[in-house]
């Protein structure tokens with residue numbers, strides 16, 4: 001009988017906050033949700049060795065489970081966007097000479113000039129943002145150049161802060177990686193380049209020409225281009241896996257590493273709502289429309305196209321807080337509250353931002369009754385629905401502000417932890433008036449990265465990504481709009497938008 005052909009596969013990795021914590025609970029006691037929120041309430045960092053140790057643990061668990069690493073043809077991955085890693089002078093030599101007898105974290109401990117690295121939740125670089133915008137001619141000019149106005153979490157501004165406040169560490173840094181290219185470097189055993197798509201989240205890359213902007217680099221820090229290295233297309237094969245993994249785990253020597261990218265671009269579909277620590281809306285665009293809100297990134301699988309992203313910082317952590325305060329710390333009670341309240345919540349609208357929100361820049365909890373009067377509280381079930389309806393109405397209003405329109409063919413792919421909750425997805429379908437699909441894994445960044453590894457292996461830009469994923473399992477329909485939903489929310493959305501503007505004007509002062 002003919003022997004069956006050996007199984008072959010591609011691996012996808014996700015270096016996000018939540019995933020890393022899942023692997024190394026010991027960091028959950030040393031950090032809060034995988035991050036350190038500093039005393040200023042604005043600076044937020046993560047220990048770089050947390051990610052290194054997480055990789056050690058995952059690989060050891062896979063080895064112990066009997067996973068056959070020899071079947072892996074290629075791998076790629078995703079990292080939380082904007083975070084930055086600072087490799088100490090000489091670190092590349094350590095990467096190139098890893099001993100297969102030891103775990104990574106024991107060999108890389110002295111390789112970082114900054115041990116606690118800035119991550120996407122940081123909002124401490126407002127001064128650096130203003131300096132950068134002034135250097136290139138203003139916020140809109142920066143948005144047209146790099147796809148975004150200056151944002152505190154964007155890497156260029158974080159690098160500028162480190163150069164200004166810790167010049168010694170900056171001068172001892174031979175390479176600066178994003179979380180995505182840092183993760184790829186671990187597999188390569190040398191520095192991996194930054195890809196165009198995740199590089200679009202730095203306020204440093206010209207998204208049309210796909211080269212570093214000299215004006216932006218010069219404004220942030222000296223000798224920055226040599227520390228970043230040249231950016232590459234996101235579907236590039238950046239090299240073969242390091243011999244460390246061949247000898248320690250049995251990966252084949254020819255296993256290819258395809259450039260890692262940001263967690264949001266990792267799964268490039270036409271309309272994705274990621275309900276994670278932060279909530280993000282990710283839209284496929286053929287023409288960039290840089291504005292003062294949201295972000296335009298280079299498309300990770302089609303170099304002619306782009307992706308628009310809206311990030312909402314008060315995501316799952318906010319939902320967990322409301323669950324704890326109004327649903328007895330229970331998701332089933334949370335769901336019952338949604339089931340027991342009507343679409344439109346009787347006209348009660350809420351805005352819930354326990355940390356400074358990105359879209360738009362508001363902080364605090366703001367509630368309004370059906371007469372648009374501020375109230376201090378709602379009944380528990382009404383609070384739950386007000387949170388979820390508010391989060392999704394905000395997403396629709398700001399997506400339409402970027403020019404996106406919900407069409408009859410619109411299909412929403414929901415990913416992230418909260419995509420497991422069917423009642424939350426029902427509200428999403430009702431507010432957008434479109435069907436919501438889910439993938440049978442909440443680890444969409446991993447799945448997307450595995451498909452991107454296939455894409456890179458198959459020839460990258462010469463092969464349409466749609467060709468690579470056409471045999472992929474279709475997402476599963478999870479919710480369709482309730483009868484009458486469009487009438488309810490078409491009436492509520494303008495009111496919600498007006499109230500959001502009212503809060504903004506009260507907190508930011510009247511528009512100039």
Ligand SMILES: O=C(CO)[C@@H](O)[C@H](O)CF
Pocket residue numbers: 016017079080081082120153201262263264278279280309311
């Ligand atoms: O800041 C963000 C996008 O701009 C977040 O979605 C991070 O990528 C989450 F890790």
